[in-house]
Structure formats: structure tokens, C-alpha cells
Amino acid sequence: MPRKLKTYVSSSGFFDLAVAAPSMKAALEAWGMSRNAFQQGFAQETDDPKIIAAATAQPGVVLKRPVGTKGEYKVNAELPRDLPSAAQSRPHPKPKLAPKTKNIPERKPDAKADRAAIVSFEKEKAKRESERDRDEEIEDRRREKRALAVEKAQAEFDRAADEHKKATEEIDAQRDKLDRRAALKDERWEGERQKLKAAIDKAKQQ
Numbered sequence: 001m002p003r004k005l006k007t008y009v010s011s012s013g014f015f016d017l018a019v020a021a022p023s024m025k026a027a028l029e030a031w032g033m034s035r036n037a038f039q040q041g042f043a044q045e046t047d048d049p050k051i052i053a054a055a056t057a058q059p060g061v062v063l064k065r066p067v068g069t070k071g072e073y074k075v076n077a078e079l080p081r082d083l084p085s086a087a088q089s090r091p092h093p094k095p096k097l098a099p100k101t102k103n104i105p106e107r108k109p110d111a112k113a114d115r116a117a118i119v120s121f122e123k124e125k126a127k128r129e130s131e132r133d134r135d136e137e138i139e140d141r142r143r144e145k146r147a148l149a150v151e152k153a154q155a156e157f158d159r160a161a162d163e164h165k166k167a168t169e170e171i172d173a174q175r176d177k178l179d180r181r182a183a184l185k186d187e188r189w190e191g192e193r194q195k196l197k198a199a200i201d202k203a204k205q206q
Contacts, residue, residue: 005117007055010043015064018073020055059117060124
């Protein structure tokens with residue numbers, strides 16, 4: 001037999017949190033909390049009828065309201081108008097949670113409604129998991145695309161580097177060849193210069 005949904009409350013950052021879930025573990029998963037906030041006094045079950053009504057209307061959906069206020073819990077809550085100062089924003093051992101309402105008439109069990117709430121909760125959980133899987137798949141495709149782009153750019157860089165190396169080697173080879181030709185030309189010229197200078201000197205002595 002499926003368990004009834006219960007409404008749990010906690011606080012995180014600038015918001016009070018509420019969620020309708022079948023267990024404390026499910027509530028922690030919905031809030032994204034890995035530690036046991038219930039044992040440490042950071043979370044608790046509430047019997048506030050307004051909070052219960054808002055949470056059970058959207059099972060498994062985390063509702064928020066500005067921390068320390070008495071406003072309505074919503075999916076998209078606005079930040080508090082007066083943000084606490086640095087001194088006021090220090091973490092406290094036990095954040096203020098919505099107080100339990102005393103003498104609230106116990107709700108009569110409604111098996112059909114409870115089953116519907118459980119189904120709604122599981123659908124919301126499956127939806128969150130599907131969205132997470134989809135986001136991971138998108139990120140995998142992005143990483144693959146980046147890897148291909150890097151590989152392509154690296155291949156282009158390596159090709160250009162090889163072409164530059166080959167061109168430099170060809171230029172160096174041509175430079176060595178020209179240097180040898182220049183040295184041979186200088187050697188021939190030196191011999192010819194000596195002969196011509198000797199001829200000039202001989203002509204001057206006649």
C-alpha cells in the first residue's frame with residue numbers, strides 16, 4: 001500500500017523550503033540535500049494547513065518563500081526585499097522553520113487522493129530525472145563537439161607547421177647552395193684580380 005505524502009519544511013540561503021513527499025529521504029532528495037537535515041534540526045515535518053495545501057497541490061515540487069516571512073510558498077519566489085547584513089547572514093545552528101500548528105484537526109485518510117498524490121510525486125521525480133539526463137546528454141554532445149573542434153584546429157595547426165618546416169628547409173638548402181656558389185665566385189675573382197692587378201703594375205713600370 002503506497003505511503004501518504006507528508007509535508008516537510010527546511011531553509012536554504014534566502015528561502016524557506018517546503019515539499020510534499022512520501023518520506024524524509026524523498027524530501028532531502030527533492031531539496032538536493034545529502035546530509036540528514038532532520039537529525040540536525042534543519043528540517044522537520046509541518047502540520048501547518050496552508051503549507052500542506054500548497055505543497056500537496058504540487059507533490060514533489062520544491063516550493064519557496066523569502067526566509068523569515070509568512071508569505072505564500074511558490075515555485076518561483078522572489079528574494080527578500082531586505083537582505084540581511086553580513087553579521088545577520090551568519091549561519092545559525094538551527095534556522096527558523098515554520099512552527100507546527102497545534103490542535104489541527106487530523107485529516108481523514110483518503111486512499112484515492114493519497115494514491116493520486118503518490119503518482120504525481122513519482123511523475124515529478126521522473127520528470128526531474130529525465131531533465132537531468134537530458135541536460136547531461138546535451139553537455140556530452142557539447143563536450144564531443146568541443147573535442148572535435150579542438151582536434152580539427154590541432155590538425156590544421158600541425159599541417160601548417162609541417163608546411164612551414166618544409167619551406168624553411170628548402171630555403172636553407174637554397175641558401176647553402178648560393179653560399180657555395182658565392183664562395184666559388186669569390187675564389188675565382190680573387191685569382192683573376194691578382195692577375196689583372198699584376199698587369200696594371202707591370203704597365204705602370206714600362
